Amino acid sequence: MNRWAIKVLWRNMVVFKKTWLTNMTFYFIEPLLYLSAMGLGLGAFIGEINGTSYIRFIAPGIIASSAMWSASSESTYGSFVKMHYQKIYHAMVAAPLYIEEVVAGEILYAVFKAVIYGSIILLVITAFGLVSSAWALLTPFVLVLAGFVFALLGMIWTGLVPKIDSFSFFFTLVITPMFLFSGVFSPIDPFPGFVQAAAWFLPLYHVVVLLRSLASGDVGLFLLVHAGVLVLSIILLYPFPQRFMKKRLGL
Amino acid sequence: MLKPIVTAKNLTKTYGNIQAVKNIDFVIFPGQCFGILGPNGAGKTTTVAMLYCFLPLTTGKLEVLGMDVTRDQREIKKRLGIVPQENNLDQELTVIENLIIYAGYFDIKKSAAEKKALALLDFFNLMEKKDVDVEFLSGGMKRRLALARGLINSPEMLILDEPTTGLDPEARHIIWQHLRLLKQQGLTIVLTTHYLEEASQLCDQLFIIDQGVIIERGAPQELVEKHIGKSVVELELPVEKQQQVLENLRPEINGHQLLGSTLFLYINDEGRNLAGKLKQHPFISYQLQRPANLEDVFLKLTGKGLLNHE
Numbered sequence: 001m002n003r004w005a006i007k008v009l010w011r012n013m014v015v016f017k018k019t020w021l022t023n024m025t026f027y028f029i030e031p032l033l034y035l036s037a038m039g040l041g042l043g044a045f046i047g048e049i050n051g052t053s054y055i056r057f058i059a060p061g062i063i064a065s066s067a068m069w070s071a072s073s074e075s076t077y078g079s080f081v082k083m084h085y086q087k088i089y090h091a092m093v094a095a096p097l098y099i100e101e102v103v104a105g106e107i108l109y110a111v112f113k114a115v116i117y118g119s120i121i122l123l124v125i126t127a128f129g130l131v132s133s134a135w136a137l138l139t140p141f142v143l144v145l146a147g148f149v150f151a152l153l154g155m156i157w158t159g160l161v162p163k164i165d166s167f168s169f170f171f172t173l174v175i176t177p178m179f180l181f182s183g184v185f186s187p188i189d190p191f192p193g194f195v196q197a198a199a200w201f202l203p204l205y206h207v208v209v210l211l212r213s214l215a216s217g218d219v220g221l222f223l224l225v226h227a228g229v230l231v232l233s234i235i236l237l238y239p240f241p242q243r244f245m246k247k248r249l250g251l
Numbered sequence: 252m253l254k255p256i257v258t259a260k261n262l263t264k265t266y267g268n269i270q271a272v273k274n275i276d277f278v279i280f281p282g283q284c285f286g287i288l289g290p291n292g293a294g295k296t297t298t299v300a301m302l303y304c305f306l307p308l309t310t311g312k313l314e315v316l317g318m319d320v321t322r323d324q325r326e327i328k329k330r331l332g333i334v335p336q337e338n339n340l341d342q343e344l345t346v347i348e349n350l351i352i353y354a355g356y357f358d359i360k361k362s363a364a365e366k367k368a369l370a371l372l373d374f375f376n377l378m379e380k381k382d383v384d385v386e387f388l389s390g391g392m393k394r395r396l397a398l399a400r401g402l403i404n405s406p407e408m409l410i411l412d413e414p415t416t417g418l419d420p421e422a423r424h425i426i427w428q429h430l431r432l433l434k435q436q437g438l439t440i441v442l443t444t445h446y447l448e449e450a451s452q453l454c455d456q457l458f459i460i461d462q463g464v465i466i467e468r469g470a471p472q473e474l475v476e477k478h479i480g481k482s483v484v485e486l487e488l489p490v491e492k493q494q495q496v497l498e499n500l501r502p503e504i505n506g507h508q509l510l511g512s513t514l515f516l517y518i519n520d521e522g523r524n525l526a527g528k529l530k531q532h533p534f535i536s537y538q539l540q541r542p543a544n545l546e547d548v549f550l551k552l553t554g555k556g557l558l559n560h561e
């Protein structure tokens with residue numbers, strides 16, 4: 001992670017500037033569909049969870065999951081296309097960049113997307129009056145952590161898979177279960193004990209707890225534990241994408 | 252005596268258990284246009300990728316611009332221009348953006364990059380396409396843009412991996428014209444190719460590589476004179492008659508080579524005596540006399556054609 005990695009980030013942002021409108025709408029509509037279908041539809045039957053309306057309960061979870069989806073799809077499909085089909089990594093490594101810096105720049109870009117898309121959802125749910133605390137202003141910091149975790153997971157996969165089709169396994173086996181079992185749509189209390197324990201290993205769970213607490217203003221020192229788990233995951237995962245990508249490209 | 256710009260000693264590269272480049276040595280001097288000629292799969296891309304610090308060496312020593320490629324990669328890469336075999340332009344960016352973004356990787360300031368980019372677009376006749384997305388360019392234009400991008404940092408050496416493969420003849424000639432101009436300006440150029448015409452038209456010195464081994468080296472014309480002579484007569488005739496014809500013609504020729512039903516005869520004179528004798532063999536269905544070239548050298552040394560694998 002250095003100024004050379006920033007050049008890679010910058011290259012990606014220049015491309016982003018040209019396509020943000022289509023990109024945004026794509027990433028934007030889906031979370032809102034979930035929010036309205038589940039929040040209003042299901043919410044009418046559920047009533048309240050721990051004294052909060054259902055839509056208000058899931059809204060911060062939707063921020064978390066859209067950060068997860070955007071960082072992980074950028075670092076899988078997005079990066080694979082650049083690496084394998086467009087040979088952009090080759091072009092960069094033929095210039096004065098090292099592959100580690102290229103990978104770091106790609107990760108930064110996935111983080112950037114997580115922060116942008118997550119923050120837009122935050123703005124929307126705030127506009128709908130679903131945020132009740134100024135602590136929510138800290139959301140982008142949590143999104144940075146979330147972005148790093150999911151970008152690293154995605155890049156690890158990108159460094160290993162043979163074909164672009166193999167990403168469907170990643171989404172089916174990693175991302176979708178995370179989306180469903182991390183407490184986005186319900187508290188994790190009703191799940192059996194082992195699922196609850198497993199949730200601690202799901203990064204999205206910690207992101208959801210953090211964002212939900214910030215949105216409701218129900219904050220406390222326990223949040224530092226959740227943030228700590230994310231930071232620790234980032235530190236542990238950080239070296240792998242670079243190693244795998246270097247090996248994959250034979251560099 | 253000029254100092255070499257590239258010195259390679261015992262250079263070897265293996266991929267798993269494939270030995271792509273086997274213990275090769277060569278030197279390149281500043282101002283040269285240096286060719287690496289060989290068929291598909293010979294090890295050309297592997298060799299140049301080690302030169303531009305992309306692939307690590309398996310064994311051997313490689314110095315580029317007086318620096319060791321295993322140590323000073325960033326320093327070396329700052330001073331090289333690379334045009335890889337497969338186009339890897341930024342498809343989603345415009346022509347000018349491609350150049351300016353790439354210039355950024357060399358720490359070139361935006362204003363300087365813009366100036367240089369415009370000059371290069373002018374040189375490569377791409378000014379009209381300045382604001383067009385790369386995906387809409389023709390193959391020849393993409394190649395010219397890749398060349399322009401390779402020159403954005405005013406490199407001391409330009410490395411071209413099969414610069415004209417896949418282009419139509421007109422686009423190929425346009426690239427050659429540009430390369431000749433660059434050569435005149437004194438730029439050191441390294442190019443790989445499997446087109447003998449490209450190698451003989453552009454290169455001062457070259458080596459011929461096959462299956463990872465250098466099989467011959469020198470100036471194109473010298474190699475042709477050394478191995479073949481002045482011209483070649485190609486004959487098409489039934490296989491069973493070949494020995495008989497050869498016996499009859501032997502006094503008039505320097506050497507020969509057989510490739511399927513084609514007989515190649517190497518001659519050093521105008522071929523008048525030969526022409527007379529050929530009339531005695533009515534079963535020769537085709538005959539052509541032409542200047543000898545590098546393809547003949549390759550055929551003689553390996554027993555196969557350069558384009559064999561395509």
Ligand SMILES: Nc1ncnc2c1ncn2[C@@H]1O[C@H](COP(=O)(O)OP(=O)(O)O)[C@@H](O)[C@H]1O
Pocket residue numbers: 250266269270271289290291292293294295296297298
């Ligand atoms: N990444 C790779 N992994 C395994 N084998 C490779 C790889 N790249 C090239 N090869 C093999 O190495 C040999 C030389 O390849 P290459 O340098 O691309 O030849 P050329 O550029 O002359 O066509 C070929 O047999 C090719 O199949």
Ligand SMILES: [Mg+2]
Pocket residue numbers: 292295296297336412413
């Ligand atoms: Mg090649």
